[in-house]
Amino acid sequence: MARFMTLADAVAETVRDGDTVAMEGFTHLIPYAAGHEVIRQGRRDLTLIRMTPDILYDQMIGMGCAAKLKFSWGGNPGVGSLHRMRDAVENAWPRPLDLEEHSHAAMANAYEAGAANLPFAAFRGYVGADLPKVNPNIRSVTCPFTGEVLAAVPAIRPDVAIIHALRADREGNVMLEGIVGVQKEAVLAARRSIVTVEEIVDDFGPRNANAVILPSWTVGAIVAVPGGAFPSYAHGYYKRNNAFYIAWDPIARERDTFLAWMKTNVLEGRPEDFAARARRPAAA
Amino acid sequence: MARFMTLADAVAETVRDGDTVAMEGFTHLIPYAAGHEVIRQGRRDLTLIRMTPDILYDQMIGMGCAAKLKFSWGGNPGVGSLHRMRDAVENAWPRPLDLEEHSHAAMANAYEAGAANLPFAAFRGYVGADLPKVNPNIRSVTCPFTGEVLAAVPAIRPDVAIIHALRADREGNVMLEGIVGVQKEAVLAARRSIVTVEEIVDDFGPRNANAVILPSWTVGAIVAVPGGAFPSYAHGYYKRNNAFYIAWDPIARERDTFLAWMKTNVLEGRPEDFAARARRPAAA
Amino acid sequence: MTAPIRDGVPAFTPTEMMTVAASRALTSRDVCFVGIGAPSAACNLARLTHAPGVTLIYESGTIGTRPDVLPLSIGDGELCDTALTTVSVPEMFRYWLQGGRITVGFLGGAQIDRFANLNTTVVGDYAKPKVRLPGGGGAPEIATHCQEVFITMAMGARAFVDRLPFVTSLGHGTGGDDRRRRGATTKGPTRVITDLCVMTPDPETKELTVASIHAGATRDVIRDACGWPVRFADVVEETPVPSAEELAILRDLHARTKRAHGGA
């Protein structure tokens, strides 16, 4: 059941050391503010799950929050590598990082299965690919009608899902729109959840009959964090700051520039800082 | 690829004797006008698929179009039995009717699997129920990770899907809204399709980013039939005519009253009649 | 509040008593999957009286719906127009029902046995039925995925039967721990609300047992309306009669509904 909280309280109550945590967002609505709070609170040994780990997970991995990453594409989209993720995988810095690697199709199906309370997802996948050779969590099932053999992966059922949405109403119902990714599935599949939103409104008002809404009884903590998806974006609120994604590459390339940036912008930062960041023009 | 046609041409080109035909609509947007055209054209030996066969399928069964029915709930909602369906099952009139019976969960999952090009759907279902004893198309699969045994049903891949939607644009894209049921899945799962719509518009105009839309390259024939869902309803156009559903019960109870009604209202009717029917107040 | 009395007889019908008793089983915290017919009236009465926060879900995909009139079917436009949101039917059965998010499934049925198994499929042999009923619809999975199940149906010896010809949806199976042995992890039917009484399963045997009797009904009337030798709890309560407010709201609801459906 939804409760309105501060971000600090929500993370303190919801995320524990060693948890499996899915912070989703497919380019759109990435929960940066919430992720920074997890970093500030010093969580350790997390298993991070995300289809497209990008800068936020680069930051969390570089700060030593994660013991394992379950993912399907880990890069800075359109820019290049995640240098902190690479440093962890290639050099075990600041600590070793186990990988459980899938394809997007597998991860999307696994979230869907988690939301549907199924133990596994069956799909047509991985034909001729090498990932099944290195990932024991890719198996197969046989169709009991046709005899066809399909790929199978375990359902994703995280301890915690964290997402950023557009709006919540006073009852704690949450609305998403635009590129909705797997966020609804992540929340429905998780035991606990935190949803940050751009704003809390009295009423959603007139809307499409089939709007993507998570009812209040399906979410945990709700926190209003305007701009909380920066440098990602929020449909109808602010655009993706592509310049930041490009600027991240040199920052993350070296350990010392990374740590200095994190100290100033995250460790000494506050959720309230995000509103101003998101308001800046994309080129700033 | 969508083509704009007359209803007579669309049915003549798309529906063949012996086809497996899914005419979907979960109370909302039931394709009555198209179904009546199938009756007028005298199609035979059809395997009809539908989660909730209601009056339309009662009419098709009573007119002898169907050899088999695959379904999960066959009644006149809130009113009672489908007398023509019962007469076919209990007395083989006007011809015997084979049944393949499932639960809603099984049918919904089977459509979803069909749209996803999977051979079967796995779900948690039929626990302690007798249907698996009488339906050999209910089998099981074992989770390759947990060993749990789940129910399995074959995917639904009809020869033809027929639905009624709200609007099409000039490019042949189709929009639905409200209770969308399994219509999108039915069209995506089918080899061929007919979509009747309330109106054809120049442009959908501003809309929810996640509106339920079938792109033109996923549909077959498109036919404008205003009122084509009567006595079912079209969200934003006209309401369900509950009085008609209640009135159907005595019409369908006896073979002669049924046949007389069908002669006047269907065999001698035209798609153009639906607009006036839907405009009548619900109590008329 | 007590019920209005007319000539010494409570001024309500057995069906009204059944609907009110069923509505009282719900709370504002419940997320309820609503079957059509008697369950729908009871669930909406609860929402309009003591349980304004109850979340009503219909299998057509409507979530958090607040209809002003009762739907004739589970997919009337009224349900969608007043819902928080409406999802596709596959999503409804996958994420919401199978997802384990529903606290109460509210079912009716054509026939029930002493272990609250339900039949809505056939009377007679499945292949050669005497009466072909509509079938299970959502019931087989509602019966096993919801945290608990309430059943409401009018009593009668053809409905409350010694042996079901067909088990459409699982109640307590053959009793005892049979339900769990078959793989169901939820509670199953926890009460059966009829027009004569309320029954609850015996904690051990799971056989339905009369827990309270409605005003105007008697043990003999209940025995005659039941196809098996019905048991009564050690202490049988009298069902609290409908309040004037409950009756007024229920009657308003039915009157609005009748006007809206324009028939019957």
Added chain:
Amino acid sequence: MTAPIRDGVPAFTPTEMMTVAASRALTSRDVCFVGIGAPSAACNLARLTHAPGVTLIYESGTIGTRPDVLPLSIGDGELCDTALTTVSVPEMFRYWLQGGRITVGFLGGAQIDRFANLNTTVVGDYAKPKVRLPGGGGAPEIATHCQEVFITMAMGARAFVDRLPFVTSLGHGTGGDDRRRRGATTKGPTRVITDLCVMTPDPETKELTVASIHAGATRDVIRDACGWPVRFADVVEETPVPSAEELAILRDLHARTKRAHGGA
């Protein structure tokens, strides 16, 4: 229309030639699943020139998108704002990609072998990689579900390799009918468009063979940029140079994109 000539040299870069050649592979009838980077520029150039009816789909869920500027990622808001509709990512991979509705998958990659298998996962050993690449993302299933696959990437001996350390997505496997024997029912890669030439698989062996050479490139330059002893078709064409219109539209697109992204 011919290309602008400056000092006797065609006034376009090899990357522009690659993008234009790739764009020409698409038609207005195609439904194209667009990978990010080089494929995205080529697909949008096609849409803005000879294939206005092409349907572009990005794995973020955007269907029929018509971006005015190129996205930096596969989920930029521009893609959603200009799309016919946007679906969830599970639906994208289930109904649309696995559903078999895509005619062309347009991929790039870090490494490719002579049978058009792609690697975007690791250089070196998987457990102890020399270089950890981003991974497969949508590619493993794009490679097998789309009716055919176009690949576009710049040539170089570290990219066009004799042996892949890791097969992220299947091309023609070990050649011949290996792809079909592994269970893929679609055509797989039917052309590879580079900055020097266009390669197509040999009908029998499925080994990539140079079919046309871009203006300014030579057989020797191509040999030096390829990690295997590259074969040339019996008749090798000269790739038609970009038209002035194609170049103008492509450069406008890149200029708009650069302004919009506000950096680099």
